[in-house]
Amino acid sequence: MGFLTFAQADVPAAGGIIAMLVPLLFMLGVFYFLLIRPQRQQEKRRQEMLKALKKNDKVVTIGGIHGVVANIRPDDEVVTLKVDEPGKVRMKVSRSAISRIESAKTDQEQE
Numbered sequence: 001m002g003f004l005t006f007a008q009a010d011v012p013a014a015g016g017i018i019a020m021l022v023p024l025l026f027m028l029g030v031f032y033f034l035l036i037r038p039q040r041q042q043e044k045r046r047q048e049m050l051k052a053l054k055k056n057d058k059v060v061t062i063g064g065i066h067g068v069v070a071n072i073r074p075d076d077e078v079v080t081l082k083v084d085e086p087g088k089v090r091m092k093v094s095r096s097a098i099s100r101i102e103s104a105k106t107d108q109e110q111e
Contacts, residue, residue, distance in 0.1 A: 050095050053079065058102040061093055066102075
């Protein structure tokens with residue numbers, strides 16, 4: 001009889017492990033939907049913004065420098081920015097250093 005009660009005591013312990021895993025899996029799911037998924041979506045939008053970058057876009061770098069895209073090649077990681085009004089001062093920055101696009105200059109604004 002002692003052996004039978006010992007075997008019966010092991011059965012609820014296995015159920016206890018499963019019962020402990022369910023909340024853990026739930027927390028992992030919540031963690032994914034609240035942190036990981038939004039971060040991936042934000043990074044995807046940023047990559048699309050950097051791919052859509054074109055000449056004459058007004059941009060701001062992560063360092064706070066405002067400029068206008070003077071030269072950009074689709075396969076290159078370097079972007080040339082005009083950082084003054086006459087356009088004589090230019091600086092090269094990494095494409096990944098572009099924080100946001102403010103707006104695109106129209107042909108009328110350039111003249």
